[in-house]
Amino acid sequence: MEKPDMIIEVGNARWEVALYENPSARALRAALPQTISMDRWGDxxxxxLPARLPDHDEQRDLYEIGEVAFWQPGNAFCIFFGPTPASHGNEPRMASPGVPLGKIVKGDPLMFKNLGLSIGKVSLLPAHEGC
Incomplete structure (x- = not known):
């Protein structure tokens, strides 16, 4: 299993994320901890995010279930757990390309399906604080 860099906490649920090696992921890691509210767009x-991340990294619109990404037009941190309204099938797809940040390595990303249409408090923590 890849070593986690970040913990996503929603209430008592937690997911461990291994961040990719790119400037955007490094900037996110340096900015932890953060607490944000999240809304749902499909799955x-x-x-x-409170501060902007670099967005000059490689961008793509197609993701895997369990990946997390940065979407520059909304300065948004994104968690993918299934198809979105932009998908052509069952694949997670952004409305426009974004920067891949990492992947959930512990915890079932499909559990996000049970969280409703919005989450009032999502904690993004450095892995060493949550372990």
Whole structure:
């Protein structure tokens, strides 16, 4: 299993995320901890980050279930757990390309399906604080 860099906490539920090696992921890691609110778009949660991340990294619109990403137009942190309204099938897809940040390595990303249409408090924590 990849070493987690970040913990996503929603109430008593937690997911461990291994962040990718790119400037955006490093900037997010350096900005932890953060607490954000998130809304749902299909099977994606997204929430506005307090500070901007670099967005000059490689971008794509197609993701895997369990990946997390940065969407520059909304300055949003995104969690993918299934298809979105932009999908052409069952794949998670952003409305426009974003920067891949990492992947959930512990915890079932499909559990996000049970969280309703919005989440009032999502904690993004450094992994060493949550372990």
């Amino acid at each position: 994606e949660f997204y929430g506005r």
